[in-house]
Amino acid sequence: xxxxxxxxxxxxxxxxxxxxxxxxxxxxxxxxxxxxxxxxxxxxxxxxxxxxxxxxxxxxxxxxxxxxxxxxxxxxxxxxxxxxxxxxxxxxxxxxxxxxxxxxxxxxxxxxxxxxxxxxxxxxxxxxxxxxxxxxxxxxxxxxxxxxxxxxxxxxxxxxxxxxxxxxxxxxxxxxxxxxxxxxxxxxxxxxxxxxxxxxxxxxxxxxxxxxxxxxxxxxxxxxxxxxxxxxxxxxxxxxxxxxxxxxxxxxxxxxxxxxxxxxxxxxxxxxxxxxxxxxxxxxxxxxxxxxxxxxxxxxxxxxxxxxxxxxxxxxxxxxxxxxxxxxxxxxxxxxxxxxxxxxxxxxxxxxxxxxxxxxxxxxxxxxxxxxxxxxxxxxxxxxxxxxxxxxxxxxxxxxxxxxxxxxxxxxxxxxxxxxxxxxxxxxxxxxxxxxxxxxxxxxxxxxxxxxxxxxxxxxxxxxxxxxxxxxxxxxxxxxxxxxxxxxxxxxxxxxxxxxxxxxxxxxxxxxxxxxxxxxxxxxxxxxxxxxxxxxxxxxxxxxxxxxxxxxxxxxxxxxxxxxxxxxxxxxxxxxxxxxxxxxxxxxxxxxxxxxxxxxxxxxxxxxxxxxxxxxxxxxxxxxxxxxxxxxxxxx
Amino acid sequence: xxxxxxxxxxxxxxxxxxxxxxxxxxxxxxxxxxxxxxxxxxxxxxxxxxxxxxxxxxxxxxxxxxxxxxxxxxxxxxxxxxxxxxxx
Numbered sequence: 001x002x003x004x005x006x007x008x009x010x011x012x013x014x015x016x017x018x019x020x021x022x023x024x025x026x027x028x029x030x031x032x033x034x035x036x037x038x039x040x041x042x043x044x045x046x047x048x049x050x051x052x053x054x055x056x057x058x059x060x061x062x063x064x065x066x067x068x069x070x071x072x073x074x075x076x077x078x079x080x081x082x083x084x085x086x087x088x089x090x091x092x093x094x095x096x097x098x099x100x101x102x103x104x105x106x107x108x109x110x111x112x113x114x115x116x117x118x119x120x121x122x123x124x125x126x127x128x129x130x131x132x133x134x135x136x137x138x139x140x141x142x143x144x145x146x147x148x149x150x151x152x153x154x155x156x157x158x159x160x161x162x163x164x165x166x167x168x169x170x171x172x173x174x175x176x177x178x179x180x181x182x183x184x185x186x187x188x189x190x191x192x193x194x195x196x197x198x199x200x201x202x203x204x205x206x207x208x209x210x211x212x213x214x215x216x217x218x219x220x221x222x223x224x225x226x227x228x229x230x231x232x233x234x235x236x237x238x239x240x241x242x243x244x245x246x247x248x249x250x251x252x253x254x255x256x257x258x259x260x261x262x263x264x265x266x267x268x269x270x271x272x273x274x275x276x277x278x279x280x281x282x283x284x285x286x287x288x289x290x291x292x293x294x295x296x297x298x299x300x301x302x303x304x305x306x307x308x309x310x311x312x313x314x315x316x317x318x319x320x321x322x323x324x325x326x327x328x329x330x331x332x333x334x335x336x337x338x339x340x341x342x343x344x345x346x347x348x349x350x351x352x353x354x355x356x357x358x359x360x361x362x363x364x365x366x367x368x369x370x371x372x373x374x375x376x377x378x379x380x381x382x383x384x385x386x387x388x389x390x391x392x393x394x395x396x397x398x399x400x401x402x403x404x405x406x407x408x409x410x411x412x413x414x415x416x417x418x419x420x421x422x423x424x425x426x427x428x429x430x431x432x433x434x435x436x437x438x439x440x441x442x443x444x445x446x447x448x449x450x451x452x453x454x455x456x457x458x459x460x461x462x463x464x465x466x467x468x469x470x471x472x473x474x475x476x477x478x479x480x481x482x483x484x485x486x487x488x489x490x491x492x493x494x495x496x497x498x499x500x501x502x503x504x505x506x507x508x509x510x511x512x513x514x515x516x517x518x519x520x521x522x523x524x525x526x527x528x529x530x531x532x533x534x535x536x537x538x539x540x541x542x543x544x545x546x547x548x549x550x551x552x553x554x555x556x557x558x559x560x561x562x563x564x565x566x567x568x569x570x571x572x573x574x575x576x577x578x579x580x581x582x583x584x585x586x587x588x589x590x591x592x593x594x595x596x597x598x599x600x601x602x603x604x605x606x607x608x609x610x611x612x613x614x615x616x617x618x619x620x621x622x623x624x625x626x627x628x629x630x631x632x633x634x635x636x
Numbered sequence: 637x638x639x640x641x642x643x644x645x646x647x648x649x650x651x652x653x654x655x656x657x658x659x660x661x662x663x664x665x666x667x668x669x670x671x672x673x674x675x676x677x678x679x680x681x682x683x684x685x686x687x688x689x690x691x692x693x694x695x696x697x698x699x700x701x702x703x704x705x706x707x708x709x710x711x712x713x714x715x716x717x718x719x720x721x722x723x724x
Binding site: 059061065092112113117120121123124 | 649656685686690693
């Protein structure tokens with residue numbers, strides 16, 4: 001914020017002759033009002049006078065800086081008068097004041113202190129002060145300030161000159177769930193840009209689709225693009241621009257560094273290579289990270305099917321329970337209404353596994369990979385083998401993972417091989433050759449592995465279903481704890497994917513334990529900020545209430561800012577509470593068929609009163625641990 | 637010479653009023669020279685203008701350097717001002 005941005009010609013008066021402090025204040029306020037940033041003159045004057053009664057704002061050496069932060073101020077601004085003969089402003093050193101600046105600051109923000117600091121730094125220079133006092137006209141007065149400011153703050157003036165309102169850095173943020181991280185990264189990047197004086201625009205590829213979409217003109221005009229994403233984003237549009245590709249968490253943690261890298265030109269120029277999404281991943285991105293990204297792309301596309309299907313099926317059971325249907329094989333389809341929900345939900349469910357595999361394949365090999373993954377995933381659900389094409393034992397979730405990954409990478413191989421084909425065939429490659437070869441390959445592969453994958457799948461299901469109560473409780477504890485370790489990171493996602501996979505093989509109790517584990521951390525933090533205020537900073541307390549909503553909606557990410565500021569105390573507390581809740585949920589045999597939704601799906605939770613109890617106990621445990629571990633703050 | 641590090645705790649930072657309070661305390665001990673170091677800037681603590689020029693915001697680390705008579709007492713007194721948030 002530069003002085004000359006705040007002070008304009010209308011708000012300056014040279015050679016004023018106020019008789020006393022009151023007159024000086026009135027003149028300055030009139031000038032402020034002329035500047036146009038004051039909404040309510042009287043309210044602002046009240047603020048100025050109130051400030052003067054606390055102590056004088058004449059800091060000595062002929063300088064006075066009356067100031068007020070007030071709601072009556074629309075935007076920060078300055079007014080100035082010179083009084084060559086001096087006016088008695090009750091200065092700290094008893095000397096008359098000759099140079100008076102009045103600051104108007106809105107109630108929010110810390111512009112005020114910066115302006116004050118800058119004015120003081122410049123006014124300490126005797127030479128500068130004398131030049132101002134002898135300025136011939138208002139424009140010269142402004143020019144003296146401008147020149148001195150440029151000399152004292154060279155870096156900044158340069159930045160301001162360069163900032164011609166053009167959007168210089170663009171960003172795309174995306175995370176698999178698309179609820180929290182996507183938006184946190186976008187906000188962090190835009191804020192970091194503001195601090196650096198660089199305009200940043202961030203497109204969010206969240207669960208509701210892309211928002212704040214980058215336009216073609218913006219992409220052309222920008223210096224570079226930051227892709228902070230844990231899933232694939234549309235890259236073709238960035239051909240020929242400087243692009244940094246990184247994790248979404250880097251967008252939250254090191255936004256400043258990313259922006260500075262773009263501005264320094266320290267980012268490779270991106271060349272779009274068409275279909276080969278896997279080959280164009282971030283330089284140095286580990287193989288494991290790539291796999292994770294592809295998997296998450298599949299999971300995020302599968303989730304809507306799981307959520308809607310799961311809730312429909314659960315509703316069917318709920319309806320039949322209310323209708324008093326017999327607990328036999330017709331349960332869930334006994335009444336016509338229940339049958340409707342059960343069947344439709346079941347259809348949605350049947351897309352789950354093919355969609356998962358299809359989008360993994362698409363993430364690896366772009367469009368050609370989609371067919372391969374989708375059909376491969378479908379073959380996993382039918383369990384087709386060479387011996388019995390109609391299918392025997394479905395290979396389920398595991399088979400789908402294999403279909404997606406193997407299909408995607410096979411497809412990449414096929415594309416490479418096809419590079420050697422005559423150019424004249426290029427046109428028919430994507431419409432005929434890729435699909436045909438891909439379909440053949442995935443069919444052979446799935447028929448070959450289905451018997452084995454099926455056995456493993458049945459084995460795992462049997463193992464989980466026959467697990468003794470104790471081991472199930474242990475499993476619940478582990479999964480619950482995992483949800484709270486990194487709140488949206490790989491551990492959390494691993495547990496979560498396991499939970500959704502368990503739904504696919506009807507282990508509904510596992511999903512219940514997973515979800516409760518993810519709900520505990522934000523709720524515990526919200527409780528702690530409500531009941532043990534002295535453990536948290538002002539800001540943390542203010543945002544605490546939001547965490548009730550986050551927690552109840554199963555958005556574990558809400559706890560991240562709290563965990564990030566004090567991980568050693570917050571994360572273990574959350575983990576223990578989440579583990580307790582997960583274990584209890586298992587012990588009470590609570591079930592959940594929807595993999596998301598928090599409190600909004602409690603109506604369809606099996607054994608819900610005890611589920612609520614488990615949640616309450618887990619949250620209380622976490623809260624107590626937080627209270628014990630975190631130190632009291634002295635300023636509260 | 638004694639030094640002490642403190643953190644600015646009050647929300648508004650060291651604006652004019654706190655700067656005036658610090659300068660007033662320092663002037664009560666003319667035999668002791670007090671310097672505040674923050675943001676890489678040095679400020680003579682008897683001059684409120686210099687203190688404000690250092691732009692000490694909330695959370696900012698400030699080193700108090702005292703040199704002269706009663707230096708320990710003076711450093712403690714000024715540190716206490718910072719820690720109390722200047723009663724804001």
